[in-house]
Amino acid sequence: MTVLAHSVLSEIAEHLRAISLPAYENLREPENGLVMLRGRIGGDGAPFNLGEATVSRAAVRLASGEIGFGYALGRNLEKAKLIALCDALLQSQEFAATLEEKVAAPLRLRLLGRRQRRAGQAAATKVDFYTMVRGEATS
Template sequence: MRREDAGLSRRDALAVLAAAPAEMLERLWRESDLPDEATVLRGPETGLVALRGRIGGGGSPFNFGEATVTRASVKLATGEIGHAYALGREREKARISATIDALRQQAEFAAQVEEKILAPLRRWLAERDEQRRAEIAATRVEFFTMVRGED
């Protein structure tokens, strides 16, 4: 049974897993007591992806550079397949994320994955973003123009 209605969409859940720090994800995974019995279909393997950019968001696209990415795919004994990509060389993070993706597709584990892993990660990411916004706001400079009394 597919569980797109359990909290986040699959895309959003994978985005949370990809943005999470590896150490935090691994700690939450160990504490979750979720089954870790998945067959590795691919990887985890590390490679490069090409990055493209645009000047000002509207210019012609150009090759900006490359980024290191690690991917993994796993299959549960019940047939669900999970996939994950993560920036960097964190092989265990990619494997755990793929396993979480597969477990989340099972009705019996979807709520547990949401409660024990995804919800704490979303809270942490929101707090981090709010802290960054506050730091940026503290350095904001307001410019104004004074008008001389002459016409």
């Protein structure tokens, strides 16, 4: 699910087109809402409310009965719906392996490539700071 959440809508849709999708219905029409973000000072301090973030959510049911839920950060209703559909398909014995092979694996590789490219760009701007000793004359 992390792979889907970090992927772009067009990429998810493109890979899903390679699968003959079963019939499904919306249990919850895609909608936008808010979630409270929690934080901790230093990672181990007392939790506090950091702020709110907009999310889109959806729920679908396959004709075979599997129910999937999808959440996407931001206001992207279609992405939340496709994530919910993928969640339901992953629960189906008929579609789980196909979804992993034709959707999740290619998206995972694409995300890994993006991360490596960003890491390379960040490494290219790395600056090593060191202290230089002034050349003072000794007598």
